[in-house]
Amino acid sequence: MDLNDIAFAQRQRLAYIDFCLLFRGHLTRTDLLNKFQVGLSAGSRDFAMYKELAPQNLLYDPARKAYLQSTKFVPLFEHDSRKTLTKLAHDISDGFDAVGDIHFPVEAPSQLNVPDIFIVARLVQAILNNKAASIIYTSLSSGSAAREIVPHSIVDNGLRWHVRAFDRKSQSFRDFVLTRISKVTVTDQGSQPGEQKIEDHQWVRMMPLHLVPHPHNVAQPTAIEMDYGMENGALKLNVRAAMAGYLLRRWNVDCTEEASLRGGEYQLYLENRQTLYGAENLAIAPGYAV
Structure with a gap:
């Protein structure tokens, strides 16, 4: 048929x-x-x-x-x-x-990569059924190796997709890029104490970000306020600490102390940079230094 x-x-x-x-x-x-x-x-x-x-x-x-x-x-x-x-x-x-969905005449920018649907499916199965997963992962530092993870969320960081998971090798919560995973086997093991999402402090912690038009790079701040739906000259967001660096990089937010980054790409400035204290993935936040 x-x-x-x-x-x-x-x-x-x-x-x-x-x-x-x-x-x-x-x-x-x-x-x-x-x-x-x-x-x-x-x-x-x-x-x-x-x-x-x-x-x-x-x-x-x-x-x-x-x-x-x-x-x-x-x-x-x-x-x-x-x-x-x-x-x-x-x-x-x-x-x-x-x-067959209705095709609307709207285009989105292409992402850097498209994950394998079967890799995604097995990770989602592991998450929904609260199971650990054995994966083959290729990292930039150590190449391909077997790892055992306990995944809890699939994440779009604006550039590519990754899975947030507890890594039993490093005994910490980490981000694993989906396209670097070549094999997934859902195990019969459930998560152990300390491996659940609620224990992922960088994920649970919500950080307030106050974004304003860049004080030096933007001649007409009203245009930026309209772009981002700002109220009273600022856009106030609550973002997971684990995701803060990705958002700040994607939007090219100047994270220096005195808004010192120059260039037309830096149209936003982080007004309350002290809020970033303790976040772990800030190496990618533009201009941020402890």
């Missing part, structure tokens, strides 16, 4: 089944019914149809009353990495882009 011969509404439900198996590793009939507000018989037909189209993709676990991703799973639909990551970042988990 060809997917294009199936009614669009049912294709959406099949894509949702496919998406959940890929990214969560499991799905119940109740999940499907609640998502689409369909009856029990319609839901049963959808699972039967999915199994007919991809019999190797799922197994039924009577104890959990859930369908599980099989070891032979191959996605029935093509899930675009960039669209899926963007949707996940906004808490949208439907898989609908795989059946």
Whole structure:
């Protein structure tokens, strides 16, 4: 049977089944019914149809009353990495882009890289199921090596995607660039004390940033105020300490003590730079020095 011969509404439900198996590793009939507000018989037909189209993709676990991703799973639909990551970042988990979204005439700047969808899927599975993951990671300093991490968040830093995770090798929370991960295996081990997101102090800590038009590089500060929706001449943000450096670099915010960076790219100045004390990734913040 060809997917294009199936009614669009049912294709959406099949894509949702496919998406959940890929990214969560499991799905119940109740999940499907609640998502689409369909009856029990319609839901049963959808699972039967999915199994007919991809019999190797799922197994039924009577104890959990859930369908599980099989070891032979191959996605029935093509899930675009960039669209899926963007949707996940906004808490949208439907898989609908795989059946043909409306194309709007809006373009976004290309990111430096596009992560492998299967790498992303396994990391999301580990996060949602509170499991550790074994990965092969290539770092700039030590090359390729096996590591065991406990991931808690997938992050878009404005330039590329990374996973925030506890690294059991260094016994610390770190950022791992997704495109530098070549293999992921979700383990049966759960997180241990000290490895959970709540223990990631750089992630939990929120830092107030007060951004103002650069006092030397901007001739018409009102234009900058309009660009960033400033109120009373300032934009006040609360940012995770783990993300502060990325934001300041992406927006080219002058972080020097006396707004001493020159150049048209520096249109913003960090008015309360003392707030950065204790943040760990400030080497990339423009002009910041302790």
